[in-house]
Amino acid sequence: MLREYAQTQEEYAALVAEYETLKKYYDYIRVRRSNGKLSEELCTRCKEGNVRGVFGYPTETGERAKAIGVTEEQMDRILSNYGTFENFVVLYRKGEVNREDIELAEYILKNVVDIDFSPLSSNYDALYCDIFLIPSSSRNINLYSSKKLKEAIQTLTPQERRVIEERYSLSTGEKLKIGYEGNGVAWRKTKTLGDISEELNVGRERIRQIEAKALRKLRHPSRKMTFQYYYEGMAGMYCIGEAEIAATEELIARLYAENLLLRNQDAFVAASSNISAEVLEGIEELRYLNEAILESRIPRREIDYQKEYAAQKAVIEEDEFDMADEIDMSQVEDEEPEVKTAGLEEARKRKEELEAQVHDLEAKLAEVRTLMRVYDEILGEKSKGEEQK
Amino acid sequence: MLEELRKENQTLQLQRKYEEGSLQEEELSISQKEELLALYQKQIANLEITIKEQKETFARYKKQIQEKRKKQQS
Numbered sequence: 001m002l003r004e005y006a007q008t009q010e011e012y013a014a015l016v017a018e019y020e021t022l023k024k025y026y027d028y029i030r031v032r033r034s035n036g037k038l039s040e041e042l043c044t045r046c047k048e049g050n051v052r053g054v055f056g057y058p059t060e061t062g063e064r065a066k067a068i069g070v071t072e073e074q075m076d077r078i079l080s081n082y083g084t085f086e087n088f089v090v091l092y093r094k095g096e097v098n099r100e101d102i103e104l105a106e107y108i109l110k111n112v113v114d115i116d117f118s119p120l121s122s123n124y125d126a127l128y129c130d131i132f133l134i135p136s137s138s139r140n141i142n143l144y145s146s147k148k149l150k151e152a153i154q155t156l157t158p159q160e161r162r163v164i165e166e167r168y169s170l171s172t173g174e175k176l177k178i179g180y181e182g183n184g185v186a187w188r189k190t191k192t193l194g195d196i197s198e199e200l201n202v203g204r205e206r207i208r209q210i211e212a213k214a215l216r217k218l219r220h221p222s223r224k225m226t227f228q229y230y231y232e233g234m235a236g237m238y239c240i241g242e243a244e245i246a247a248t249e250e251l252i253a254r255l256y257a258e259n260l261l262l263r264n265q266d267a268f269v270a271a272s273s274n275i276s277a278e279v280l281e282g283i284e285e286l287r288y289l290n291e292a293i294l295e296s297r298i299p300r301r302e303i304d305y306q307k308e309y310a311a312q313k314a315v316i317e318e319d320e321f322d323m324a325d326e327i328d329m330s331q332v333e334d335e336e337p338e339v340k341t342a343g344l345e346e347a348r349k350r351k352e353e354l355e356a357q358v359h360d361l362e363a364k365l366a367e368v369r370t371l372m373r374v375y376d377e378i379l380g381e382k383s384k385g386e387e388q389k
Numbered sequence: 390m391l392e393e394l395r396k397e398n399q400t401l402q403l404q405r406k407y408e409e410g411s412l413q414e415e416e417l418s419i420s421q422k423e424e425l426l427a428l429y430q431k432q433i434a435n436l437e438i439t440i441k442e443q444k445e446t447f448a449r450y451k452k453q454i455q456e457k458r459k460k461q462q463s
Contacts, residue, residue: 247394285394344407344414344422347429354436361443368450375457 068108068262069178077101093139093256106136106185107178110261115229115283118146122176122263126187127168131218132228136185141252141261145287148227152218159200160214163207166196178263229290251282400424 065075068085075085081098082088091097092105112128114121124146128134134142153161153170165171169190179188193211197204217223229248255261403425406412417425 281395285398288394288398344417344425344429347426347433348408351429351432351436354433354440358436358439358443361440361447365443365447365450368447368454372450372454372457375454375461379457379460 070104070108074104078104095139102137103180103185107180108262110263111136111138111140112142112144113255113261114146115143115287116146120170120173120175121146122178122187123168123170124149125263126176126189127164127170129187131215131224141255143229143248143252143286145227145229145290149218152223152227155223156214156217160210160217162200163196163210164214166191166199167193167211229286248286251279251286254279254282396424400428404428 062072065072068075078085078088078101081101082091088097088101088105089109092102092109097105110125112125112134114124118124124144128142128144128149129136132142150170153164156164167189169176172190174190176187176189178185180186181188193204193207197207200207403412403417403421407414407417407425414422
């Protein structure tokens with residue numbers, strides 16, 4: 001292919017060298033992305049190297065159909081009706097394709113996107129669709145993190161975890177495939193309820209109940225907020241601003257604009273070079289933002305409580321209670337000296353000091369909490385004893 | 390918004406490198422130094438707020454423990 005572009009032998013050699021460099025970047029990026037690790041630097045390199053132009057999507061109809069997971073006839077139909085595959089995707093997202101092609105588009109295109117690009121994305125996609133009852137006909141793009149979803153599964157009971165892992169082949173690592181089932185398109189699970197009931201030695205109906213309960217638990221706001229990248233829901237519970245919601249919406253709009261999100265895992269990898277570096281950067285930033293929010297989250301009820309406490313505190317007078325026998329209060333009572341952060345080194349030291357102080361205070365608070373529990377227990381037993389008397 | 394986040398992320402990475410020692414103060418440009426200093430000041434302010442809140446919580450617990458102790462003694 002490169003020979004067609006080169007007129008002289010030197011030009012050809014230069015092109016080959018360029019090709020090798022780009023291929024190295026491309027392979028590296030593909031591996032990093034499948035591991036969920038993709039740095040900004042690599043995105044920029046990929047963009048600069050115009051990797052998609054050289055190594056992107058196969059251009060031959062047959063190859064392309066194979067990569068996407070459709071027959072050549074279906075691909076021919078798409079190309080004859082819509083000109084290009086990209087047009088077909090754009091029109092489907094707008095809801096303007098022929099009725100008979102809608103099912104084909106549902107079969108090919110994703111409506112759930114794992115921002116971690118996990119190798120088992122298809123399995124997690126299926127689980128995510130089942131948790132939130134997302135039909136294959138939904139044209140909205142839903143973002144989630146498979147890594148966080150995995151962590152959320154770990155919080156279930158061992159039995160529920162086992163059923164979910166077996167049902168969605170998360171433990172075996174076998175990829176789920178999309179297929180035509182019933183009235184539409186659905187993920188094909190490799191294990192039936194019967195298979196799992198035999199393994200666990202309980203009834204099939206019981207397995208169904210456990211699975212339903214586990215899905216219900218994962219749907220609960222306390223769990224879903226960790227893996228669902230949907231800020232409107234989170235903003236209701238936590239202090240998340242309009243800006244974060246806008247950032248997420250902007251990213252989803254960009255993903256729509258990129259318009260190639262394929263269900264087939266291999267095709268997704270092949271086509272992912274069609275997702276621009278900007279969107280990948282956006283995904284990275286979204287992940288960073290979500291983690292930052294989760295780390296610094298303050299429930300609304302806690303804020304209300306703090307306000308209430310501040311009002312009470314104004315009334316309560318300082319007492320002379322001495323807890324020296326239990327906890328050393330000297331460090332806690334001292335007022336912080338004001339330190340001006342003139343240079344970086346001073347600022348760094350000051351930060352480290354404060355961090356150490358926070359750490360100490362946390363330890364002391366833990367001790368005080370234990371002490372309170374002990375008092376509660378003693379008082380509880382005492383009141384019980386009095387009642388008996 | 391995304392621009393701001395990108396910048397913040399970059400500054401955090403810079404801070405990490407600086408704290409690890411892989412980047413010295415002399416190697417930083419003036420704008421980088423300013424950004425880093427602003428970040429440190431922000432973090433210090435946050436930590437001070439946290440300490441203040443923790444102290445308040447501690448005082449609240451102290452009060453509760455005092456009441457409980459009185460109850461126990463009575």
